[in-house]
Amino acid sequence: MRAYLSDRMGAALLMAPLLLFLVLAYAWPFLGVVKWSFTLPTPGLGQYNALLTDQLVQSVFIRTLRIAAIVTIVSVAAAYAITVVWVRGTPVQRVVAEFCILVPFWISVLTRAFGWVALLSNRGLINTWLQAVGFISEPLALVRNEFGVIVGMTHFLIPFAVFPLASSMRSLDDRVLLAARGLGSSRMRTFWSVFVPMTRSGIIGSALIVFVFSLGFFVTPAILGGGRSVMIAELIYLRIFQSPDWGLGAAISVVLVLFVGALMALLFRYIRPKQLV
Amino acid sequence: MQQPGRAAEIKAIGIGKSFGSFRALDDLTLDIGRGEFLTLLGPSGSGKTTFLMILAGFVQPTDGRLYSDGVDITERPAEQRAAGMVFQGYALFPHMSVEANIAFPLKVRKKPAAEIKRHVGEMIERVGLKGHEKKLPSQLSGGQQQRVALARALVFEPGVLLLDEPFSALDKGLRGQMQAEMKRLHQETGTTFVFVTHDQSEALALSSRVAIFNHGKLLQVGAPDEVYDRPDNRFVAEFLGEINMLPLKGVRPADNGSTGLCEDRAISMRCKAEKVRGDAILAIRPEYMSIAREAAAGENGIAATAVASTYLGAATRLDLTTRQGAKMTVSVPNEVAASALSQGNSVWLTWPAEKGFLLPDGGQ
Numbered sequence: 001m002r003a004y005l006s007d008r009m010g011a012a013l014l015m016a017p018l019l020l021f022l023v024l025a026y027a028w029p030f031l032g033v034v035k036w037s038f039t040l041p042t043p044g045l046g047q048y049n050a051l052l053t054d055q056l057v058q059s060v061f062i063r064t065l066r067i068a069a070i071v072t073i074v075s076v077a078a079a080y081a082i083t084v085v086w087v088r089g090t091p092v093q094r095v096v097a098e099f100c101i102l103v104p105f106w107i108s109v110l111t112r113a114f115g116w117v118a119l120l121s122n123r124g125l126i127n128t129w130l131q132a133v134g135f136i137s138e139p140l141a142l143v144r145n146e147f148g149v150i151v152g153m154t155h156f157l158i159p160f161a162v163f164p165l166a167s168s169m170r171s172l173d174d175r176v177l178l179a180a181r182g183l184g185s186s187r188m189r190t191f192w193s194v195f196v197p198m199t200r201s202g203i204i205g206s207a208l209i210v211f212v213f214s215l216g217f218f219v220t221p222a223i224l225g226g227g228r229s230v231m232i233a234e235l236i237y238l239r240i241f242q243s244p245d246w247g248l249g250a251a252i253s254v255v256l257v258l259f260v261g262a263l264m265a266l267l268f269r270y271i272r273p274k275q276l277v
Numbered sequence: 278m279q280q281p282g283r284a285a286e287i288k289a290i291g292i293g294k295s296f297g298s299f300r301a302l303d304d305l306t307l308d309i310g311r312g313e314f315l316t317l318l319g320p321s322g323s324g325k326t327t328f329l330m331i332l333a334g335f336v337q338p339t340d341g342r343l344y345s346d347g348v349d350i351t352e353r354p355a356e357q358r359a360a361g362m363v364f365q366g367y368a369l370f371p372h373m374s375v376e377a378n379i380a381f382p383l384k385v386r387k388k389p390a391a392e393i394k395r396h397v398g399e400m401i402e403r404v405g406l407k408g409h410e411k412k413l414p415s416q417l418s419g420g421q422q423q424r425v426a427l428a429r430a431l432v433f434e435p436g437v438l439l440l441d442e443p444f445s446a447l448d449k450g451l452r453g454q455m456q457a458e459m460k461r462l463h464q465e466t467g468t469t470f471v472f473v474t475h476d477q478s479e480a481l482a483l484s485s486r487v488a489i490f491n492h493g494k495l496l497q498v499g500a501p502d503e504v505y506d507r508p509d510n511r512f513v514a515e516f517l518g519e520i521n522m523l524p525l526k527g528v529r530p531a532d533n534g535s536t537g538l539c540e541d542r543a544i545s546m547r548c549k550a551e552k553v554r555g556d557a558i559l560a561i562r563p564e565y566m567s568i569a570r571e572a573a574a575g576e577n578g579i580a581a582t583a584v585a586s587t588y589l590g591a592a593t594r595l596d597l598t599t600r601q602g603a604k605m606t607v608s609v610p611n612e613v614a615a616s617a618l619s620q621g622n623s624v625w626l627t628w629p630a631e632k633g634f635l636l637p638d639g640g641q
Contacts, residue, residue, distance in 0.1 A: 175368035181355045182333050182362040182439075183382040183429065193381075197372045 030257070033250045040247030047251035057235065057252065064232045067146060067221075068214035071153045075210045076203060078154070079161035086162070087169040101159050109156060113223040116152045117143055120224075144226030152224040153217055160213060161206040168202025208267040212260050232256055284312040284469045285345050285360075285436030287332065292341035294327050301327045303493045305341070309437075314463050314470040316480040318516070319490030326441060328490075329473045333439050334358045345436065361430030361438040361468075365445055367422045369414040375425050376401070376410040382433040400428040403465075404458075420451045427462065437469040444479070456483055477517050481505060489513050506562075507548070511636050514560050521566065521605045523559045523579065524638070534630065540601050544577050547631040558636040565632035566607045568595070568617050569625045578627040581605055583617050597626065 037047055051057055086097035104112070119125050120142035127139040142148055176198070180190040196203075218233035225231070230238070232252065239249030287309040294302040302324040309315050317325035330336035331343065334355030343351045350358060361382075370378050379400055383393045401407055404424040414422055423443060430438055440459075444452045460483060463470050474480055480487045481501040488498040489512075497509045508514040511522075525544065528537035534547040539559060546559070572578025581597035593614035597605045605626060609617070617624050 173366070173368060175364045175366060176370060178333075178335055178355075179362065179364055179368040180370070180381070182335070182358075182360065183385065184356050184359065184433065185381070185385040186356055189385055194370055198370075200372065 030253075033253050036246050037250035037254050040250065047247045048255075050248060051251055051255065054248075057248075060230055060232055060235045063146070063229065064215060067149055067153070067229075067231060068211050070150055071157060071214045072207050072211045074150070074154045075157045075161045076165075076207050079158050079165055079206060080203070082158070083162050083165040083169060087166050101162050104156070104159050109219050110223075112156060113152055113220050116148065116155070116224055120148055120151065143224055144228055146225070146229045148224035148226075149221045149229050149231070152220040153214055156220060157210045157213055161210050164205035164209060165199065165202040168199040168205075172198050205267065208263060212263055212267075215256065215260060283434065283436060284467055286311045286347075287437065287469065287471075288344040288347075289328075289332075290342050290344070292328065292331060292338045292343065294324075294331065294336065295339045300493050302331070302338070305495050307488060307495060307498065309469060309471060312467050312469055314460075314472065314483060314485045316472045316474060316484035316487045317490060318474060318477060318480040318487050320475055320516070322492075323490035324493040324495075325473050325475075325488075325490045327493075329439050329441055329471065332437070332471060333360050333362050359433070359435050361433070361435035363423075363426045363430050363438070363440045363443045365442045367414075367426040367443075369422060369425055369429070371414055374411050374413060375406060375417070378414065378425055379428045379432050381429065386433060396432055400432045403462075404428045419447050420455060423447065423455055424458075427459070431462065431466060431468070434466075435468060437471060438466075440470065440472045442473055442475070444474075444476075452479075459483065481517070489516060491516075506632075507634055508560070508636070511558070511560075514634075514636060519563050519606055521561050521563055521603075521607075522636075523561075523599070523603050523605075524601075525557045525559045525635070526555070528555060528557045528635065535635065539579060540599060542579065544633070545630045546633045546635060548634050556638040558638055559633050560636050561628050561633045563606045563608055566605070566626050566628045568607065568609055568613055569627050572625045572627050576627055577630055577633065578625045579605075580623060581626050582623055583614075586614050586618060597624070 038044070040047070082097055082101065085093050086101065087094075089097060117124070121127070121144075122139040122141075124143070126142065127136075130136045131139065142151075172195070177190055177194060180194045181187070185193070216233050217231060218237065221229060221231040222234050222237075225234075236249045236252050236256075239245045239252065243249075289305055289307045289309075292302060292305040293300070305324075305328060317328060319325045327336060331338050334350075334353060334357075338351065341351075342349055345358070370381065373381070376397055380393050380397045383396060388396075401410060404427055406421065406424055406428065409417065409421060414425065417425065426443070443459075444455055447455060456479065459470075459472075472480075472483065484501060486498055487501055487504050489496045489504060491512050497504055497513045499507075504513060505517050508517065514520050523539050523544075525537035525539050528535060530536075530549065531545060534545060535549060536543060536545045537557065537559070538544070544559060569578070579599055581599045583595050583597050585596040587594040587596075588611070589608070592608045593611045595607050595609055595614050595617060597607070599605065607626065
């Protein structure tokens with residue numbers, strides 16, 4: 001009991017600087033944002049009322065949820081495949097997979113977004129090649145739309161989806177898989193009815209992380225969406241820096257933070273935090 | 278539930294397995310009879326588990342062939358071998374209920390739902406898990422998890438059941454209970470059981486035959502009393518239980534057995550001096566030795582001095598030393614031990630001729 005207590009004290013002490021930083025740099029200023037949402041331009045619930053009726057805000061919310069959902073499904077599926085190779089592959093496969101997972105972390109999100117523009121735009125690599133081969137006569141609309149946003153975000157988020165999956169795959173007892181095969185189950189069947197269900201907590205953790213990240217994405221949708229596929233973060237930016245309609249921007253922020261908070265609460269309720277890393 | 282005729286007969290010929298330069302198993306030839314309860318016994322790293330994994334199809338042997346009912350199954354993948362397996366730590370599916378765990382092998386065989394239900398119900402009853410059908414493995418005790426593992430491995434009526442140290446995680450009382458249960462399941466199903474353990478008393482208690490392994494080699498196979506009373510070599514003799522060893526000189530055949538000299542006294546044995554001549558080791562299990570004031574002429578005996586005693590409750594263990602320094606141990610009734618110690622310490626150890634056996638002098 002004493003060891004447990006002092007363990008907890010130690011953990012609290014180690015976390016204290018981070019906590020202090022979060023309070024000073026995020027929580028305190030955010031309280032200001034909350035205040036704006038109730039006071040600008042006039043005190044009251046006017047801005048929240050506007051949220052409920054403003055068609056543009058609502059369509060942006062729906063688009064954001066749709067993009068986040070698609071990105072989550074694609075990223076987790078792709079990350080699952082990569083993680084299987086990383087955790088259970090041959091030594092060479094592991095090294096290659098690890099390289100593919102880590103390298104994206106060294107490249108800035110901006111560089112990656114512009115890289116995708118160079119690949120996907122009308123005169124980008126993909127359209128030029130496809131036209132040169134004669135596969136298509138008109139360039140495909142691959143960027144400055146939702147498709148481009150989804151591609152760029154998925155690419156960015158796959159490595160983040162890998163870690164919760166890897167931890168659940170690592171903690172899996174190999175003998176259970178052997179047992180399934182010994183009982184007459186094929187490799188395929190063992191994968192789908194034993195391996196995948198046993199990594200369920202990893203899948204949930206991974207999906208929630210990607211989904212929450214996607215909701216607040218700014219740079220990638222701003223560049224790859226080209227202003228036509230605006231997501232929430234960009235809308236907040238526009239309301240605050242361009243309209244300027246600080247009160248509405250603040251209200252959208254508050255709703256977004258509450259929504260993300262609710263999702264995180266779900267995440268910590270269903271999986272223990274240590275399973276995330 | 279199953280006809281004994283469906284139990285598998287397994288033949289391993291010259292099986293070997295190397296991991297890099299490490300020879301885990303070497304030139305193993307062994308017949309496993311239909312419906313027998315064979316125990317693979319040995320210290321860790323002796324190759325017994327490797328052999329079990331080869332039988333299951335999880336490990337591919339580097340040499341040799343494996344036959345099941347006369348069919349070569351050396352290259353057959355695990356999922357097609359139909360061997361039931363119980364793992365150390367049980368390896369239950371943590372996300373499935375007791376019922377679903379037991380139904381799994383039948384489901385992958387695409388049996389009709391009604392048949393699965395009936396078989397699973399029977400099996401649950403048979404292993405005494407009624408009322409626990411809907412629980413997850415994590416909600417069960419160790420003994421109950423063990424039963425689920427056994428039920429899951431037996432429900433599809435495999436020709437052979439492979440068990441890898443299934444009781445190592447259980448406490449002593451539960452262990453005895455599960456051993457009895459396993460013996461009963463063996464009799465009821467009639468299936469061939471191959472059981473791996475490093476616990477010699479478990480091996481002797483359960484099996485119809487015991488195969489003893491060391492350093493990747495199969496040293497001896499035989500019925501429990503055979504390997505216990507007539508081990509082929511020193512390792513087997515020592516691994517199966519406590520043993521007293523006396524150096525013998527001038528061993529030669531004699532009328533109905535053999536004879537030799539031990540500390541200048543003639544000793545006779547019932548066993549034949551086939552493999553050994555001249556110098557040899559005479560081995561006698563402590564429980565066959567008794568203590569006497571003196572040994573009659575013609576009786577096997579050796580003078581010894583009691584040096585220590587350990588009270589064991591039902592008996593007392595005496596440690597003795599012979600004149601030439603051989604260390605002996607016997608287990609004797611408590612009052613005998615007291616008088617042996619009070620008698621100026623010098624006593625005679627005697628044993629019947631048929632209880633001593635000869636081992637080659639030195640080495641294994």
